[in-house]
Amino acid sequence: MKLISGPLSMFGAKAQIAIAEKGIDCEIEMVPFSLQHRYTPLHSDVERLNPKKQVPLLLDGEVEIFDSTQIFEYLEHKFPSPALWPENTVRRAQARLLELKSDEVFFQDFKTLMTAAGNTGTPEAQAAIASMDRYYEEIDGLLVSGDWLAGSYSYADIAFFCATWFASILGGAPRPVFRHLAAWQRRMAERPAVSGTTQEISAFLTQNGVPVPAV
Ligand SMILES: N[C@@H](CCC(=O)N[C@@H](CS)C(=O)NCC(=O)O)C(=O)O
Structure with a gap:
């Protein structure tokens, strides 16, 4: 599994924390980012997979998804423990x-x-x-x-x-x-x-x- 994020990405940080909470073995790749040039040049997977041209992305075999909340949902189904949505x-x-x-x-x-x-x-x-x-x-x-x-x-x-x-x-x-x-x-x-x-x-x-x- 690979998370593609940015070094100053709030939404990427969400995914990174959830991955760490669940103890998932996941490579984390940071796209090029600078305060001056922001996300240019655009990472090739971001260009290829996200019409919104944003990070984070999660790649796991045939699953290639973007958006931190979508990533939460996938992580929760694939790694239900520890649960990160309340049971009630x-x-x-x-x-x-x-x-x-x-x-x-x-x-x-x-x-x-x-x-x-x-x-x-x-x-x-x-x-x-x-x-x-x-x-x-x-x-x-x-x-x-x-x-x-x-x-x-x-x-x-x-x-x-x-x-x-x-x-x-x-x-x-x-x-x-x-x-x-x-x-x-x-x-x-x-x-x-x-x-x-x-x-x-x-x-x-x-x-x-x-x-x-x-x-
Ligand atoms: N709703 C998206 C928002 C993603 C987002 O805004 N990502 C920012 C970094 S935190 C980004 O890639 N911005 C570059 C751009 O919009 O060009 C999510 O939850 O992942």
């Missing part, structure tokens, strides 16, 4: 929705901060930070009564941890006032699967003179 039907539905919200709702504000490229003083960036703050408050509320976002540790935690970690690079870190969220971030960061992945990304950030998130 209600909790599972909540976890799936939270995973989607990380990738598609929270990510909209994240994209605004990416476009701002460090200039967080613009009205657009300030609006994105305010919107993220409201979402952080919602998540903090979920974590009052439990260690994980949807009962048991799940893909929802992996996705949102990656979103907050990368948002922190862009000036969108959660405020410490959200103490349940802060404690959850620390719990996440202590997991070997998570710290192994963030250490690799941190090395890339350091090489490129970009400050590493505190968590």
Whole structure:
């Protein structure tokens, strides 16, 4: 099995953490990426397999798929243990929705901060930070009564941890006032699967003179 990702890919980090959590023997190949030239030249498998021209991709024999959530689904079916979707039907539905919200709702504000490229003083960036703050408050509320976002540790935690970690690079870190969220971030960061992945990304950030998130 091979994961094709990028050294600064939030969605790739999701897949990398899930692979590590499940202890899967998987080669990880990083496509060419630089802060200046981004993903050009495009990796040949990305060109061939993904009409959206994005990473991550997962190659496993005749299975050649893209999109981190699709990769989660494949990993869960092929390697059911340890389970990364909650067993309980209600909790599972909540976890799936939270995973989607990380990738598609929270990510909209994240994209605004990416476009701002460090200039967080613009009205657009300030609006994105305010919107993220409201979402952080919602998540903090979920974590009052439990260690994980949807009962048991799940893909929802992996996705949102990656979103907050990368948002922190862009000036969108959660405020410490959200103490349940802060404690959850620390719990996440202590997991070997998570710290192994963030250490690799941190090395890339350091090489490129970009400050590493505190968590
Ligand atoms: N929904 C996709 C998003 C993938 C994505 O946005 N990948 C980024 C890197 S994190 C990428 O390859 N961007 C290059 C581009 O869009 O040109 C997923 O979950 O995998």
